[in-house]
Amino acid sequence: MSGTFSIAIDLLxxxxxxxxVFLIVAMGLNIIYGLSRIMNxxxxxxxAVGAYIGYSLVATGVNYFAALIITPILxxxxxxxxERTIILPMRKRSMVYxxxxxxxxxxxxxxxxxxxxxxxxxxxxxxxxxxxxxxxLGTQYPVYRLMTLFMIAAIMIALMLLLxxxxxxxxxxxxxxxxxxxxxxxxxxxYVHMGAFMxxxxxxxxxxxIAGPLTTIDPLMGGEMLISSFVVVVIGGLGSLRGAVIxxxxxxxxxxxxxxxxTDLAMVIVFIMMAVxxxxxxxxxxxxxxxx
Amino acid sequence: xxxxxxxxxxxxxxxxxMSSQQVFAKDPVKIGVLVPLTGIVAQGGLEMKMGIEMxxxxxxxxxxxxxKLYVEDTxxxxxxxxxxxxxxxxxxxxxxxxxxxxxxxxxxLASNIDKLKVPFLSxxxxxxxxxxxxPLVFRSGQLANDQTAVGNxxxxxxxxxxxxxTYYVLVHDYAWGHDAxxxxxxxxxxxxxxxxxxxxxxxxxxxxxxxxxISKIKASGxxxxxxxxxxxxxxxxxxxxxxxxxxxxxKTISAAAPGPLELEAGGEACFGIFGASDWSWDVDTPxxxxxxxxxxxxxxxxxxxxxxxxxxGAMNLFNAIEKAGSTDAQAIAxxxxxxxxDGPYGNVRISAKDNCMRNxxxxxxxxxxxxxxxxxxxxxxxxxxxTAEELGPPE
Numbered sequence: 001m002s003g004t005f006s007i008a009i010d011l012l013x014x015x016x017x018x019x020x021v022f023l024i025v026a027m028g029l030n031i032i033y034g035l036s037r038i039m040n041x042x043x044x045x046x047x048a049v050g051a052y053i054g055y056s057l058v059a060t061g062v063n064y065f066a067a068l069i070i071t072p073i074l075x076x077x078x079x080x081x082x083e084r085t086i087i088l089p090m091r092k093r094s095m096v097y098x099x100x101x102x103x104x105x106x107x108x109x110x111x112x113x114x115x116x117x118x119x120x121x122x123x124x125x126x127x128x129x130x131x132x133x134x135x136x137l138g139t140q141y142p143v144y145r146l147m148t149l150f151m152i153a154a155i156m157i158a159l160m161l162l163l164x165x166x167x168x169x170x171x172x173x174x175x176x177x178x179x180x181x182x183x184x185x186x187x188x189x190x191y192v193h194m195g196a197f198m199x200x201x202x203x204x205x206x207x208x209x210i211a212g213p214l215t216t217i218d219p220l221m222g223g224e225m226l227i228s229s230f231v232v233v234v235i236g237g238l239g240s241l242r243g244a245v246i247x248x249x250x251x252x253x254x255x256x257x258x259x260x261x262x263t264d265l266a267m268v269i270v271f272i273m274m275a276v277x278x279x280x281x282x283x284x285x286x287x288x289x290x291x292x
Numbered sequence: 293x294x295x296x297x298x299x300x301x302x303x304x305x306x307x308x309x310m311s312s313q314q315v316f317a318k319d320p321v322k323i324g325v326l327v328p329l330t331g332i333v334a335q336g337g338l339e340m341k342m343g344i345e346m347x348x349x350x351x352x353x354x355x356x357x358x359x360k361l362y363v364e365d366t367x368x369x370x371x372x373x374x375x376x377x378x379x380x381x382x383x384x385x386x387x388x389x390x391x392x393x394x395x396x397x398x399x400x401l402a403s404n405i406d407k408l409k410v411p412f413l414s415x416x417x418x419x420x421x422x423x424x425x426x427p428l429v430f431r432s433g434q435l436a437n438d439q440t441a442v443g444n445x446x447x448x449x450x451x452x453x454x455x456x457x458t459y460y461v462l463v464h465d466y467a468w469g470h471d472a473x474x475x476x477x478x479x480x481x482x483x484x485x486x487x488x489x490x491x492x493x494x495x496x497x498x499x500x501x502x503x504x505x506i507s508k509i510k511a512s513g514x515x516x517x518x519x520x521x522x523x524x525x526x527x528x529x530x531x532x533x534x535x536x537x538x539x540x541x542x543k544t545i546s547a548a549a550p551g552p553l554e555l556e557a558g559g560e561a562c563f564g565i566f567g568a569s570d571w572s573w574d575v576d577t578p579x580x581x582x583x584x585x586x587x588x589x590x591x592x593x594x595x596x597x598x599x600x601x602x603x604x605g606a607m608n609l610f611n612a613i614e615k616a617g618s619t620d621a622q623a624i625a626x627x628x629x630x631x632x633x634d635g636p637y638g639n640v641r642i643s644a645k646d647n648c649m650r651n652x653x654x655x656x657x658x659x660x661x662x663x664x665x666x667x668x669x670x671x672x673x674x675x676x677x678x679t680a681e682e683l684g685p686p687e
Contacts, residue, residue, distance in 0.1 A: 007511045014503040119334035120553045142535040215500040216528040259504035
C-alpha cells in the first residue's frame with residue numbers, strides 16, 4: 001500500500017470518528033428540540049458531565065463498558081431533574097425563557113465540574129486491549145478510535161429501534177409532528193416532554209464518555225462541543241434527525257480534511273459553509289427544519 | 293482657662309496627627325495580581341497565584357507595611373484583562389501589577405500602561421516583543437521565546453540523535469505560538485537543523501482532536517515535531533501521538549514546559565518530551581529543594597514551574613518597592629532595573645537595558661519520576677543547565 005493511500009484511510013476514519021461524536025451530541029439536541037421545542041443550551045455541559053462521570057467511574061475501578069452503560073443513565077437522571085425543576089415550570093412560556101434558563105444552567109454545570117473535578121485535564125484509562133493499534137488497509141490505526149465507530153453505530157441502531165419499534169418511540173415521533181393529536185388520545189404530553197429531555201441528555205452523556213478517551217476531559221469541552229453540535233443541527237435543520245446524520249458526516253469530513261490541507265482556515269470554512277447553507281436552505285439540507 | 297483650652301486643643305491635634313500617621317503607616321502596599329482562573333489555562337493561573345501568595349507571605353512587609361494582594365481573573369482575554377487592570381489601579385489603588393499568562397494579554401496590558409501609570413511585571417509572557425517595550429513594563433518569569441529557542445536548539449545540537457532529525461513545526465494560533473515557532477525555525481536553520489514546514493502550522497487554541505494534525509505529521513515522514521502549545525495542551529497532544537503509535541518514533545520538542553499536574557494526568561504517554569525550561573522540581577540545589585518543600589508543605593500539590601516563576605517575579609517586585617523606598621511608579625520602575633533575586637532557579641536578574649530577566653535555565657526530558665515526596669509519577673528530568681550568558685540575549 002502506498003503512503004498516500006494509508007493517509008487517505010487515516011483521514012477517512014478520523015472524519016468518521018469526528019462525525020460520529022458530533023452526531024450523537026446533535027441527535028440529543030435535536031430530540032429535545034424536535035419534541036419539546038426546547039433549545040437546550042446546557043447540552044454541551046451535560047456532554048462534559050457525562051465525560052467526567054465516565055472518568056470517575058473508570059477511575060474507581062468500574063469496567064469501561066459498564067461505565068458506558070451507567071453514564072448515560074446517570075446523565076439521563078440529571079436531565080430528568082432539570083426537566084422537572086427548571087423546564088416544566090417554564091413550559092407554557094416563550095422558548096426564550098428556557099433558552100436563557102438553560103444558558104444559565106450551562107454556567108452552573110461548568111462551575112460544578114470545576115468545583116468537583118478541578119481545572120486540570122483528565123484522561124479515561126482504557127482496558128489494555130483497547131489501547132493498541134490495528135492494521136487497516138495498510139495503515140496503523142488506534143483500536144479505540146475504531147471501536148468508537150461501532151459504539152456510535154450501536155447507539156444509533158438502538159435509537160432507531162426505540163423510535164420505530166417501541167410504543168414510547170412511536171408516541172415520541174407522533175408528538176414531534178402532531179402533538180395535539182397525541183394529547184387528544186389521552187397521552188400526557190408532560191411525560192412525553194420529560195422522556196424526550198431525558199433521552200436527549202442521556203445521548204449527551206453517552207457522547208461524553210465515548211469522546212473522553214479520544215481527546216481529553218476538561219471543563220471547557222462542553223462549550224466547544226455545544227458550538228460544533230449547533231453547527232450540525234443548523235445545517236441539518238432544527239429538529240430533523242435525518243438532517244443531523246447528513247450534517248454530522250458533512251461537518252466531520254469538512255473539518256478533518258480542511259485541518260489537513262488548509263490548517264489555518266479549517267474552522268473558518270466550516271462556519272462559512274454553515275452561513276451559506278443557512279442563507280439558501282434555512283430549513284437545513286433536507287428542508288425538514290422546524291421553526292417556532 | 294484660655295491656657296488649658298489651648299493646651300487641650302494642641303494635645304488633641306497632636307493625637308489626631310499621630311493617629312493619622314499610624315493609620316498611614318499601617319496602610320498596606322496594594323499589589324494587583326492578574327492571573328487566569330477560568331478558561332484553558334486556569335490550572336496554571338491557580339499555580340501562579342499560589343507562587344505570588346507564597347512570596348507575599350514570606351516577604352511579610354514592604355516599607356514596614358503589610359502586602360495586600362488583589363487577585364483578578366483575566367480569563368486569558370485581553371479586553372477583560374485590561375478592564376480588570378483598570379479596576380485594580382483606579383478602584384482598589386494598586387501600586388503595581390503582576391502576573392498575566394499569554395502574550396496576547398501581556399501585549400494588551402503593555403499598550404495600556406501609559407493610561408494605568410503603574411509598573412507591570414509579567415511572569416508568563418514569553419513574546420520577544422516585550423524586550424524594552426515600555427519603561428513601566430518588565431518580565432521576570434518564564435523564559436522568553438528567543439531564550440527557549442536557544443536552549444532547545446543547543447539541546448538538539450548536543451544530541452546526535454536529535455541533530456539529524458527533521459522537524460515539523462506546529463503551534464497554537466496566537467501571538468506567543470507564532471513568535472515561538474518563528475524563533476525556533478530561524479535559529480534551527482542557522483544551525484543546520486532541518487525544518488519540514490517553514491510556513492509552520494497554526495492550530496486553533498480550542499483544538500481537542502489532534503488526529504488531522506497527527507495524520508499530517510505521519511504523512512510528512514518527519515522524525516521530530518516542535519510544538520508551541522499552551523502548557524496544559526501538551527499532554528493532550530502527547531497522549532494522542534501515543535494513541536497513533538508515534539511516541540518514540542517522532543521526538544517531541546516543546547517550546548513550553550508542561551505543568552506537573554497535566555503530566556501526571558497524561559502519564560506514560562508524556563514520556564520523552566524534550567525542552568528548555570527555567571525550572572523543574574528535579575533541579576537539585578539547596579535553594580530549589582528548600583523552596584519546593586516549602587511549597588509542598590503549604591499547598592500539598594506538586595511544585596510547578598508556573599508557581600516558581602511567579603514566586604521569583606513577585607520577590608523581585610517586592611524587593612524593588614523596598615529599594616525604591618516608596619510606591620511611586622517611576623521609583624519602582626527605576627528600582628526594578630537591574631534588580632535580582634536568588635531563588636529556586638538561581639539568580640534571576642532584570643536587565644537594566646531591556647527590562648527583561650536573565651537567568652540560568654535547564655534542559656529537560658520527561659520520564660518516569662524517581663521516588664519523591666510529592667508522589668509524582670512523571671518528572672521533567674534535568675539533562676543540562678545553561679548559564680544566563682548562554683541563553684542571552686546579550687546586553
